[in-house]
Amino acid sequence: AQRVTQPEKLLSVFKGAPVELKCNYSYSGSPELFWYVQYSRQRLQLLLRHISRESIKGFTADLNKGETSFHLKKPFAQEEDSAMYYCAPRLDQGAQKLVFGQGTRLTINP
Amino acid sequence: DGGITQSPKYLFRKEGQNVTLSCEQNLNHDAMYWYRQDPGQGLRLIYYSQIVNDFQKGDIAEGYSVSREKKESFPLTVTSAQKNPTAFYLCASRPGQGGHHEQYFGPGTRLTVT
Secondary structure, three states: OOOEEOOOOEEEEEOOOOEEEOOEEOOOOOOEEEEEEEOOOOOOEEEEEHHHOOOEOOEEEOOEOOOOEOOEEEOOOOHHHOEEEEEEEEOOOOOOOOOOOOOEEEEEEO | OOOEEEEOOEEEEOOOOOEEEEEEEOOOOOEEEEEEEEOOOEEEEEEEEOOOOOOEEOOOOOOEEEOOOEOOEOOEEEOOOOOOOOEEEEEEEEOOOOOOOOOEEOOOEEEEEO
């Protein structure tokens, strides 16, 4: 059963426009959620985690338990945001592993 | 960079041969993971290890084997039984202490089997 879904494989927006990368998960409890990013020719790295409630590179992500979503948002996209983004929740309390979504390739057009 | 290293960056093998991918970390992390990354499928977990001399199968363990004889090393063997071994392989580690669950990734190894 699919437990985390990123519905958009590809997303293209213009520079300066708002961007939202969607992530939905299947879990009735309280997950621990992460967004990872992979820039061209760089290794996969943590972008942000929901428990920190922080903004990294202008990105934020709010956990919506009612909709079981953890969408990643940025009000004004920049060209350097072009990358592959993965939503990765830890869905079970005792789990020692993350479940990665299929990823969304974000392209920011000049 | 540094911390987690994978070698080699590119690896080529003939069908029917076993091949071992290296993953080393000097972060003193307890847990280590192996994923394969395929276009359109995201990251899929192959094996993971929480402590030395212990490991568990992930979602796609068939055709793979691992060992964890040392804390800093978690090699992955792709056996001839793996039906579709050509892929990009990622190794990761995490502290395993204090409830930290974010993982730190290596640069990856691209394996091509012909």
